[in-house]
Amino acid sequence: DADVTQTPRNRITKTGKRIMLECSQTKGHDRMYWYRQDPGLGLRLIYYSFDVKDINKGEISDGYSVSRQAQAKFSLSLESAIPNQTALYFCATSDFYGGRGEQFFGPGTRLTVL
């Protein structure tokens, strides 16, 4: 987990607030991902980025936006948080040229929207 860090680890906020979750990695990987995890629903992809100039929507991007500030940094924003965005959020990285598609996950951010 130390190679992929997420801040904050826990956040409680109110409906309508703007929230930013940050992810940094020292693995030198080009690819970065944001997932959310809800009980019984598994990990669902929000956004992914294959390099600094490449941003793609995942299956549940509505209500979220991202910024890839550098190869090592990928931020997720909730423009106006709502209670059903309460979830565990994970950032992940992978190395395209590794060929295995293995993803390395951060420790997660537990977000509660009241």
Add this chain to the structure above:
Amino acid sequence: SQKIEQNSEALNIQEGKTATLTCNYTNYSPAYLQWYRQDPGRGPVFLLLIRENEKEKRKERLKVTFDTTLKQSLFHITASQPADSATYLCALGLSLYSSASKIIFGSGTRLSIRP
């Protein structure tokens, strides 16, 4: 519709026995399949990958099979130990090398090994 299904119920196994977890999928043609372990409050950790042209892969006490006809993968832990208790996620990789490559995760199976 496209689906990935894992054992919805938690699996309770006696220590020393073999634990077998199932991952079934529909309307996908994965290039490969991965298994991850997730402990409470932590991110998933990669365990094994098996490609579409491989039938079986082993790593220490772990064994994965992949049957593209049945659209199923089985994940086995032999000589199970209480430390193996965790949630196990399967994930389908839709393309190994193209720029469209990404992974679709199942919801996971919680495994408990009792002493």
